[in-house]
Amino acid sequence: MAKNPSLIVSAHHAFPRYQQIARQLKQAISEGELLPGSRLPSSRTMALELGVARATVENAYGELVSQGWLERRGQAGTFVSPSVTATASSQNVAASQPQGAPLPFQMGLPALDAFPRALWARLMGRRLRLQTRYDLVMPEFKGESTLRQAIADYLRFSRSIECLPEQIFITAGFQASMRLAVRALAKPGDGIWLEDPGYRYIRPVFTDAQMVMHPVPVDEEGMQIDYGLAHAPQARFALLTPAHQSPLGVALSLERRRQLLDWAATQQSWIFEDDYDSEFRYHGKPLPPIKSLDGPERVIYAGTFSKSMFPALRVAWLVVPQRQIEAFSQAAGFLPCTAPLLIQQTLADFLREGHFWRHLKKMRQCYSERRVWLETALQNEGFEVVPQAGGIQLVMRVKGNDRSLVARARAAGLAVQALSDWRMIPQGEGGILMSFTNVTSAEMALGYASQLRKAIM
């Protein structure tokens, strides 16, 4: 068997050096000093220049190749990857974006620049030092009790939801939350109301469980409960985003909340309340979650840290009624929480020490500002932005085929989405969806809006 050269090299050279070199190269690429498609010096030349071993440079190059920043072309040498650029357009603001950098308008991301990474790293470092050998074992199936306690405290304090830690189940994300809820409560053939338009990537969870999906239209008061009552009253579930409907951003009205709860109580059906972005409200007083009004105990509340913290964390949670703890615990035995213990512990600290609350407060301010920047810029370019009270995305009304407009925008490296792609039943007006979370200045907003107009008008 041939020995692995990278293992041998790494045993003889100090590690940080090649990684420092890799970082410097990344920075040079992302700052445009090294252009996409340009050739790098040979590892021999670079090694002489830097005064390091050639293998060190090879390792740095190898790391960046595996991350997609560089590519090797045999005898021709090593090049800055052209795919670092999303398109070949010179107008494209996505040029020289490093791997993982959001494209303009990219949805589903919090403000990456605003997360307190140094604080998070400090808390995690402390946890790492405090861990004992007993922290190496499999985490609890329903998640760590310290984190469940911290979430219960946060929900009481911030969301007016009273629950015991035992009612909370930690998961590896919203999809995992829904899989757990479906395993605990659903059987094949059960009907579920889904908002139309709505978040499409959750639908496989219900088709996998052989459930029947009933699209229910959304208007300016949220899901049209009357429609559900008329067309599929026997459904056993309803999934909603009542705070700011995803993607339209409207809030479910108080009357409809009552209607929905009445239906659930009468039919003994279950409401899945997806409260993914309710922290972000910029005008007026937000309605409390349906869960906080849940006298009949028919609401399964789903929260996530993907938006309020960051998506790489992979942590979400459910709050279930007390009488359903047993069913969910059994389900969690089959679908145990896969969030690593260290992550759960650090997150618990982040919540308990008040950092989460402070971060959310800061983000509300930040998003409120960024939202206005982008909304104003889009209006200046003649776009019609639909007014919304909260959330982390914008909708623009457009005439004509929103899919073909979006295709043109995407070809220009702009990551907007077509409202039609979020619909189950093709109907209603077209729209363009986008996020403002990573629009970090009024100037950037103006640039983005101008590019969008040029791309699609």
Added chain:
Amino acid sequence: MAKNPSLIVSAHHAFPRYQQIARQLKQAISEGELLPGSRLPSSRTMALELGVARATVENAYGELVSQGWLERRGQAGTFVSPSVTATASSQNVAASQPQGAPLPFQMGLPALDAFPRALWARLMGRRLRLQTRYDLVMPEFKGESTLRQAIADYLRFSRSIECLPEQIFITAGFQASMRLAVRALAKPGDGIWLEDPGYRYIRPVFTDAQMVMHPVPVDEEGMQIDYGLAHAPQARFALLTPAHQSPLGVALSLERRRQLLDWAATQQSWIFEDDYDSEFRYHGKPLPPIKSLDGPERVIYAGTFSKSMFPALRVAWLVVPQRQIEAFSQAAGFLPCTAPLLIQQTLADFLREGHFWRHLKKMRQCYSERRVWLETALQNEGFEVVPQAGGIQLVMRVKGNDRSLVARARAAGLAVQALSDWRMIPQGEGGILMSFTNVTSAEMALGYASQLRKAIM
């Protein structure tokens, strides 16, 4: 809405202090200084003794309450939790075990004392410092490319498996791996051969997918392929632990490996090779994985870091044939990898820098020694240990009902398991299963063996 007192307190007092106190209390409990059920001083008294604010002590108590070390009994005060003890027996070696500490003989755990936690913490700390804002986004669906590259290198070096990083899919554990494989390749009604006895907690994955399970008996040469060929030749899958059959510890013979591969090639069936503990072999030369002989490309190889690193990590992986990359990529779009980015990055460093290889080498030595300690101790007590060449568990032959013997042992706090509970079809001889990984001395082995004899003989 009432303000959350814990948030207020934590904003005004230094955090580490209460956690230091909590740690000291934990230590006092786990070392037997504070006995289960005993009452702690009031927070006021304790605060005066330690010279800290009362709120600090309250916080420390609160932390330990939420972790299950302490419990509050209203006016009566705060007590060391009696549940820290597994049973009330004074002979019970599990007495005063902290949360998460393994019970004697507990299966499915690596040696918790032998993992290089300080090194791991250092690597993770470095990764934390190197992370950029772009490391906050959702990880790649199939796992990070740096980790996939590192695993490919390890497999080539250590397991004689040649594969590209593109063939590797990272998951949050063996169960998640099997869910991904089933989504990529199986349809309702597909048959699967399962080793009998075998790992039962994986079976829900196949019943969820409406597959038909065919138990295939295991003898001293592993799964009886002839039996499968005679009873369910049309099956589309076979799941095996060929290195050391779980739980019997036998290796699948070379002849049966050939038979199995022939069947898969002829039937166009798939072999799921669960290679969970193959690194741990103490006598003779191990057979290479079936995957390394996989000319016809019918093997899906499943590895995990739960045993070779630690279970709290929640990282495993699959190696799939090149022609199946597309099917698995599509499946991963529905069941994306939920291992947090930071964990994947740190693990990649651990592998690339040679620490993984060194750790495995150390563990082989450690397990070889612990195995002999426990085997010898059990033989001294008159137990019949089945000889095995590797793995991380032991099997003892027993006469009579193994389930009732095991129930008695478990009542005494000994976490052995009954072989009958691992069988799908009730047949064959009884046995007692146990792990030696956390038997840290010959004396401990003698103590455990003696307790087991007293409990069940």
